[in-house]
Amino acid sequence: MFLQLIVSGISIGSIYALVALAMVIIYKTSEVPNFAQGEMAMLSTFVAFMLLASFGQPFVISFAGALVFAVVLGVFLEFVFLRRAKDPNVLSLILITLGFEMMIYGVASWKWGAEQQSFPFPVSDFDIVNLGPAVVSYLNIVTLLVTLFLMFILFLFFRYTKVGIAMKATQQNMLAARINGIRANRILSITWGMSSLIGAVAGMMLAPIATLDPNLMLDPLLKGFASAVLGGMTTLVGSALGGYILGIIETLFGGYISLQFKSIVAFLIIVLVLCFKPSGLFAKHYVRRV
Amino acid sequence: MKSAGPASVKAAMVLLFNERSAYRGEKNQDQEMDIKRDYYEDIQLLDSKVLWFWFLMLIAALITFPFVASNYYIYMANYMAINVLVTVGLNILVGYTGQISLGHAGFFAIGAFFTVLLMGKLSFPFLVALVISGILAALFGFILGLPALRLEGPYLAIATLGFGMAITQVIGRWELFGGRMGIQAPPLKLFGFYPITTDRGLYFIIVTITLLLTWAARNLMKTKIGRAFIAIRDSDIAAQTMGVNLTYYKTLAFAISAFYAGIAGGLMAFMLGFINPSSFNFILSIYFLAFVIVGGVGTIFGSIMGGMVMTWLILMLDKVQDLTYIGDILMTISERWMSVTGIHNVSSIILGLIIVLIVVFEPLGLYGFWIRTKIYWKAWPF
Amino acid sequence: MNEDLFRVENLFISFGGLRAVDNVNFTVKKETIFSIIGPNGAGKTTIFNCINGLYNPDSGRVLFKGEDITGIKPHKVAMKGIARTFQNIELFSRMTTMENLMLGRHLHMKTGILSGATFFRRKSRAALEEIKHRERVEHIIDLLDLQYARNQFVGSLPYGTQKLIELGRALALEPELLLLDEPSAGMNTEEKQDLIFWIKDIQDELGVTILLIEHDMRMVMDISDRILAINFGKPIGEGAPEEIQNNPEVLQAYLGEDELTNAAS
Numbered sequence: 001m002f003l004q005l006i007v008s009g010i011s012i013g014s015i016y017a018l019v020a021l022a023m024v025i026i027y028k029t030s031e032v033p034n035f036a037q038g039e040m041a042m043l044s045t046f047v048a049f050m051l052l053a054s055f056g057q058p059f060v061i062s063f064a065g066a067l068v069f070a071v072v073l074g075v076f077l078e079f080v081f082l083r084r085a086k087d088p089n090v091l092s093l094i095l096i097t098l099g100f101e102m103m104i105y106g107v108a109s110w111k112w113g114a115e116q117q118s119f120p121f122p123v124s125d126f127d128i129v130n131l132g133p134a135v136v137s138y139l140n141i142v143t144l145l146v147t148l149f150l151m152f153i154l155f156l157f158f159r160y161t162k163v164g165i166a167m168k169a170t171q172q173n174m175l176a177a178r179i180n181g182i183r184a185n186r187i188l189s190i191t192w193g194m195s196s197l198i199g200a201v202a203g204m205m206l207a208p209i210a211t212l213d214p215n216l217m218l219d220p221l222l223k224g225f226a227s228a229v230l231g232g233m234t235t236l237v238g239s240a241l242g243g244y245i246l247g248i249i250e251t252l253f254g255g256y257i258s259l260q261f262k263s264i265v266a267f268l269i270i271v272l273v274l275c276f277k278p279s280g281l282f283a284k285h286y287v288r289r290v
Numbered sequence: 291m292k293s294a295g296p297a298s299v300k301a302a303m304v305l306l307f308n309e310r311s312a313y314r315g316e317k318n319q320d321q322e323m324d325i326k327r328d329y330y331e332d333i334q335l336l337d338s339k340v341l342w343f344w345f346l347m348l349i350a351a352l353i354t355f356p357f358v359a360s361n362y363y364i365y366m367a368n369y370m371a372i373n374v375l376v377t378v379g380l381n382i383l384v385g386y387t388g389q390i391s392l393g394h395a396g397f398f399a400i401g402a403f404f405t406v407l408l409m410g411k412l413s414f415p416f417l418v419a420l421v422i423s424g425i426l427a428a429l430f431g432f433i434l435g436l437p438a439l440r441l442e443g444p445y446l447a448i449a450t451l452g453f454g455m456a457i458t459q460v461i462g463r464w465e466l467f468g469g470r471m472g473i474q475a476p477p478l479k480l481f482g483f484y485p486i487t488t489d490r491g492l493y494f495i496i497v498t499i500t501l502l503l504t505w506a507a508r509n510l511m512k513t514k515i516g517r518a519f520i521a522i523r524d525s526d527i528a529a530q531t532m533g534v535n536l537t538y539y540k541t542l543a544f545a546i547s548a549f550y551a552g553i554a555g556g557l558m559a560f561m562l563g564f565i566n567p568s569s570f571n572f573i574l575s576i577y578f579l580a581f582v583i584v585g586g587v588g589t590i591f592g593s594i595m596g597g598m599v600m601t602w603l604i605l606m607l608d609k610v611q612d613l614t615y616i617g618d619i620l621m622t623i624s625e626r627w628m629s630v631t632g633i634h635n636v637s638s639i640i641l642g643l644i645i646v647l648i649v650v651f652e653p654l655g656l657y658g659f660w661i662r663t664k665i666y667w668k669a670w671p672f
Numbered sequence: 673m674n675e676d677l678f679r680v681e682n683l684f685i686s687f688g689g690l691r692a693v694d695n696v697n698f699t700v701k702k703e704t705i706f707s708i709i710g711p712n713g714a715g716k717t718t719i720f721n722c723i724n725g726l727y728n729p730d731s732g733r734v735l736f737k738g739e740d741i742t743g744i745k746p747h748k749v750a751m752k753g754i755a756r757t758f759q760n761i762e763l764f765s766r767m768t769t770m771e772n773l774m775l776g777r778h779l780h781m782k783t784g785i786l787s788g789a790t791f792f793r794r795k796s797r798a799a800l801e802e803i804k805h806r807e808r809v810e811h812i813i814d815l816l817d818l819q820y821a822r823n824q825f826v827g828s829l830p831y832g833t834q835k836l837i838e839l840g841r842a843l844a845l846e847p848e849l850l851l852l853d854e855p856s857a858g859m860n861t862e863e864k865q866d867l868i869f870w871i872k873d874i875q876d877e878l879g880v881t882i883l884l885i886e887h888d889m890r891m892v893m894d895i896s897d898r899i900l901a902i903n904f905g906k907p908i909g910e911g912a913p914e915e916i917q918n919n920p921e922v923l924q925a926y927l928g929e930d931e932l933t934n935a936a937s
Contacts, residue, residue: 027444031444032444033444033447033448035392035447035451081646081650084650084651085649085650090444091384091388091390092649092653094390094444094447095579095583095645095646095649096645096646096649096650098392098576098579098642098645099642099643099644099645099646099649100642100646101576101642102573102576102638102639102641102642102645103638103639103642103643103646104642105573105635105638105642106635106636106637106638106639106640106641106642107635107639109632109635109638110624110628110629110632110633110635110636110639111627111628111629111632112629112632113629113631113632113635218571218572219455222451222452222455225448225451225452226448226452229445229448233444233445260463260464261460261463263455263456263459263460263463264456264459264460266452266455266456267449267452267453267455267456268456270448270449270452271437271449271452271453274437274440274441274445274449275436275437275440278440278441278445329802329803329806329807330794330799330802330803332770332802332806333791333799333802506789506790507789509788509789509790509791509798510785510788510789512802513783513788513791513798513802514778514781514782514783514788514798515783515784515785515788516788517767517771517774517775517778518775518778520764520766520767520771521764521767521775521778523766524763524764524765524766524767525762525763525764525765527726527746527758527762528758528762528763528764528841529764529775530725530726530745530746530747530750531724531726531746531747531749531750531755531756532750532755532775532776532778532779532841532842532845533747533750533751533778533779533845534747534775534778535745535747536747542785546785588766
C-alpha cells in the first residue's frame with residue numbers, strides 16, 4: 001500500500017508541480033501570485049475539449065490549439081488589464097488576477113457549466129503497468145514524462161536563451177533591466193503567455209482523471225500555491241519538487257490518517273512553511289532592508 | 291520660528307511635558323489661549339444640527355421601510371445589511387490595516403454553522419448563539435492572524451486562501467455540520483419567546499445589528515486602535531518604533547474582521563433558512579473583497595455603499611435574462627454561442643470585470659467617486 | 673547631568689559578510705546631544721536600527737538606564753522611552769498631521785476595544801481621553817509651527833514639513849532618548865536654523881537626551897556635546913567637537929580639510 005500511495009502521490013504531484021511552475025514563472029518576474037492561474041488553465045482545457053468534441057479535430061491539433069489559445073489568453077490579460085493598473089502595488093495586482101478569475105469562471109460556466117464532461121484523452125488511465133506491488137497507469141507515466149520534459153525545456157530556456165535571461169534580469173531589477181534596453185512590459189507579456197501555456201498543460205493532464213467542469217482547477221490552484229510555497233516561490237526547480245512532495249504527503253495522509261481531512265493538508269503545509277521557513281525549502285532567504 | 295517668539299515656545303514646551311500644572315492644577319493663561327476649538331468635534335459622529343436631522347430622518351426611513359416595501363425588497367434590504375456588515379469588517383482588515391484576506395467566506399461559514407448548531411443542538415438563545423459564533427470566528431481569525439505576522443502581501447493572500455478552502459471542505463465532510471447536504475436553521479425566537487417568522491421581523495434584527503456594529507467600527511477607527519491599524523498599513527516600521535505592538539494589532543485586526551464576518555454569517559443562516567457548505571466557497575471570498583474594493587478601501591462610508599450597491603447588482607444579475615434589452619441580447623448570445631442554463635453566470639463575468647476596472651481606473655472606488663462628485667458640485671458652475 | 677543614560681557596548685552586525693557595524697562603543701550622558709557622523713554607508717543608520725530593535729545585532733549590548741535592551745522588540749524599546757525619526761521619512765501618509773502626532777501618544781492612551789467602539793458622548797471614557805491627548809498634541813503643533821498642516825494629509829506636504837512632523841511625532845511619545853536620523857536633510861537654511869533652535873530647546877527645556885545622525889557639519893559642530901565618527905562600520909574617533917575637528921583620521925576619512933575649515937569658521 002505504501003508504494004502504491006507513493007506512486008499516486010507522484011502522479012498527482014506532477015499536476016501540482018506544473019501548476020506551481022506556472023505560478024512561479026509569473027511570481028518571479030512580477031512578485032504577483034496569479035490567482036487566475038487555475039481558471040486560465042481550465043478555460044484552455046475546455047478549448048481543447050471543444051475542438052475535440054464539437055469540431056471533431058484530432059487530438060494533436062486540439063492540444064496544440066488549446067496551447068495557442070492559452071498563450072493568447074495570457075498575453076491578452078497582461079496587455080489589456082494588468083499593464084494599465086494606475087497604482088500597481090501588490091494588493092491591486094492580486095485583485096486584478098482575482099477579477100480575471102471570476103471573469104473566466106463566469107465565461108466557462110456560462111458555456112459549459114450545465115453538465116460535467118469527460119475529457120477524451122488518447123492515453124488511458126485504465127491501462128496499467130505493474131511496478132512491484134504497485135500499479136501505474138499509462139496516463140500517470142505520460143503525465144510524469146510531460147512534466148519532466150517541460151521542466152527540462154524551461155531550464156534550458158532560462159539558462160540559454162536571450163529572452164530567458166532577460167526575464168531573469170527583469171525579475172531581479174526591473175529598472176536596471178529597462179535601462180539596459182530590455183522591454184520589461186514585453187517580457188511580462190511573454191511571461192504571462194508562458195505561464196498560461198504551462199497551466200494549460202496541467203489542466204489537460206488533469207482533465208482525464210477528474211471530471212471536466214468549471215471547478216476543475218479550483219482545488220489544484222490551492223495545491224499549486226502550496227507546492228510553490230513549500231518549494232520556494234522564487235525557484236522553478238524547488239517549486240516543482242514542492243509539487244511532488246505535496247502530492248506524496250497528501251496521498252499518504254489520505255491513506256493512513258484521514259481521507260476526510262486530506263484537503264486541509266495543503267493549508268497546513270502553507271501555514272507551517274510560512275511560519276518556520278517563509279522562503280520555502282529550496283530558496284535562499286531574503287531579508288527586507290529598512 | 292517665524293511667528294512665535296522663544297518665550298511662548300518655552301511655555302508650550304513646559305505645558306507639553308508638565309502635565310500637572312497644565313491640566314490638573316491651576317489654570318494658567320497659556321492653556322486657555324491654546325484651546326481654540328472643541329476636540330470632541332474631531333471624533334464626533336454628528337457634529338451639527340443638520341446632520342442630526344438627517345440622521346433621524348434616516349432612522350425613521352429605516353423603520354417605515356419594511357411596512358411599505360414588498361417582500362422582495364425587504365429580502366434585498368436584509369441581504370444588503372448582511373453584506374454591509376461583512377464589508378465593514380473586511381475593510382477594517384484590508385482597507386485600514388493593509389492586510390489581505392481571501393478566506394473571509396470561511397469566517398462567514400463558521401458564524402453561520404455555529405449559530406445554527408448552538409441553537410439546534412444545544413438550544414442556546416439566538417443572540418447568545420450569534421455572539422458566541424462571532425467570537426468563535428474571531429478566535430479563528432486570531433489564529434489565522436498569527437502566520438500573518440511574518441507574511442507580506444502575496445504570501446498572506448495564499449495562506450488565507452488556503453484557510454478559506456480548508457474550512458469549507460472540513461465543514462462539508464463533517465457529519466455534525468450536516469455534511470455536503472447542509473443544515474436547516476432552527477426556528478428563531480428573539481429573547482426566548484418572541485418568534486420571528488417573516489423577513490420583516492428579521493429585517494429589524496439584521497438592520498439593528500448592522501447599524502450598531504457599523505457605528506462601533508467607525509468609532510473604533512477614530513480612536514487608539516484604529517489609528518494603530520492605519521499606522522501599520524502606512525508604515526509598519528514607524529508604527530513599531532512608536533510603540534505599536536505589531537503582533538497584537540495585526541492579530542486583533544484579523545480577529546475583529548472575522549468577528550464581523552461571523553456575525554454576518556449567523557444572520558445569513560436565518561435569512562436563507564438553509565445553509566450548505568458549497569455556498570461558502572472561494573468565489574464568495576472574492577465577492578466580499580469586491581465589495582470592499584468597489585466601496586473604497588479604508589472608509590466605513592464606502593463599505594456601506596459598496597455592500598449595498600454590489601448586493602443590488604448581484605440580485606439584479608441573478609435574473610439577468612429578465613432585464614429589458616440587455617436580457618434579450620444575452621439570451622440571443624446564450625442560445626447561439628453559450629448555454630441558456632448557464633446565463634446567470636454572466637454576473638460572475640460582470641463582477642470580475644468591475645473588480646478589474648475599479649482597481650485599474652478608480653482605486654478609491656465609489657467613495658472616491660462620491661468625493662469627486664461632491665467637490666465638483668460645490669464648485670459648480672465654475 | 674553627568675549621569676550615563678545610554679550606552680552601546682561592542683556592537684557588531686554584518687549582512688552577508690559585510691560588516692556593517694564593527695565593534696562600536698559609546699556612552700551618552702543624560703541631557704546631552706551626542707552625534708554620530710560618517711560618510712554615506714558608514715553604518716550610522718544601522719546602529720540606530722540595532723538600538724531600536726529593528727535589527728538584532730550579532731553581538732554586543734545596548735544599555736538604557738543600566739538595563740540591557742539588546743534585541744527586544746521595537747515597540748518595547750519605545751515603551752522604555754526611546755523615540756526616533758527616520759532618514760527616509762516614514763510617516764503615516766494617509767493620516768493627517770494631527771493623527772500622526774496622536775499615534776505618537778499611542779503608549780500613553782488606554783482606550784480598549786469596547787470603550788473605543790462604544791463612545792457616544794463627550795463624557796464617554798474614550799472621548800475624554802481622546803480630547804485630553806488632542807490638547808497635548810496641539811502644544812506640539814504650536815511648538816513646531818505646524819498649525820497650517822494640522823488637518824492635512826501628510827503625504828502631500830512639503831519635505832521639510834514632513835521632517836518636522838516626524839520630529840513632532842517622536843516628541844509626542846515623551847521620550848527620554850530621542851534618535852534623530854538626519855533631521856535636516858532636504859531643509860533650506862532658514863528651516864535648518866529653526867531646527868537647531870528646536871533641538872537645543874528639546875534638550876534644555878525638556879531634558880531629552882538626543883542621539884543625532886547628521887551630515888550638516890555646521891549644525892553638528894554647533895549643537896553636539898560629543899561626537900562619534902565612524903567609517904566602514906568602525907569607530908575612527910570620539911570626542912568633543914573641537915577634538916573631532918582636529919582628529920587627523922576623521923579629517924582624512926570624512927571631512928576633507930577645506931570643508932572643515934569652512935565648517936569651523
